[in-house]
Amino acid sequence: METPVTPVTSLLERNKVWAKTLLAKEPALVQELAVTQKPKVLWIGCSDSRVCPELLTNSHLGEVFVYRNIANVVNSQDIGTMAYLEYALMNLKVDHVVVVGHTGCGGIKGSLNVESPGEYLKPYLETIANLYAHNESHFADLDSEEARLRRLAELNAVRSLRTIQESSVYQRAIKVNPGIQLHAWIYDVPSLTLTPLDAKDEIYQALNIV
Template sequence: MLETVKRLLDNNQEWVQEKLSEDPAFFEFLAKGQQPKFLWIGCSDSRVPTDVITKTDPGEMFVHRNIANLVINTDMNMLSVLQYAVDVLKVEHIIVCGHYGCGGVRAAMTNQHYGLIDNWLQQIKDTYNFYWPYLKGLSHEEQEARLVEFSVVQQVYNLGKTNTVQNAWEKEGRPYIHGWVYDIKTGKLVVQTPMIHDNKGIDRICRFANSNISFKEGYLEDVTTFEEITDPRQS
């Protein structure tokens, strides 16, 4: 067991030497501060390493991760990261990135109880119920993939409605918000929403307020109103 941990420390030493051989001033530059252009809100899943899949260096990406990449307006951790990134670091872009095969999404689709995390996953359960008309005709695997996508859109909407983003949009016209999904089977990032930088964009893409949504080539565009909704809890 100690050898497993020691491997991490040994790897760190190797990484330090590799970086110094590439640029002797690498760590001196990093120590001066950070000026990232991006805030990444992603899942804690160990298979989705932010810097690896985007090929970014230290200092380029400010990162917040949690189970199932949720943006919840009572989560002081996420809100604090967001406020610091937007108001202090002045990031230009915020990326909300989910991923196929997400354990949190999979758990939210069941009626099983997992403990404390059930409270955290309730928002995904609500999303699942809301979009049941689009999901009920799909296989379980397809439902899971689509729910990952729906949840990303929900988080983009939640993000756009935070006071931090609203104030920044009003004063400076930034940040730009992006909704992506990472495909673990291919290693590729899939764009799920267009770039959004104002309320018109957030309301056009994410029409949760009046229960409207439709799809075209992966984007949420022309509106179709739900007139009859079958609740999955009753099916």
């Protein structure tokens, strides 16, 4: 009797094909990655299944060190996030940190739903809800929910970037590697494109973070 094909067994089968192909095509890369990794970029993004960093940037294995959570939230009180940042900056010595928000983000939308259920999800999203509540002037010129959600996704990416910049981890890291650069991007899901956000832009400089 054949094993039924499920989403999980399909992943395993596709892994076999991918592994065989890469081993034949780039054996030197596979051999190098079996020993070490030397990524130059830390990508902090959303866990959304449509936003796969390596795929949408056409990156090779070992190029990008990735940390993903719901709505790409960086919270300095979260030991997991800070440990990840510390490892990337102090151990891997990445040169670039990129925080990437995206359109159509369920976490961004859920943060504005006051009746959103979830024992853990609701308090987790409070950082974004507070960002919106204390920066209403940034949304006054927008006349659609889609535009407001995109703006909030952008502001949240910049807020996370600023949290990194103000963290003790980053302050220690730049003493060792003063060339570290921080970036905020927005990924547009329908067009599949990444757009850099200028964190020094007036709209972001005026951001009220609580």
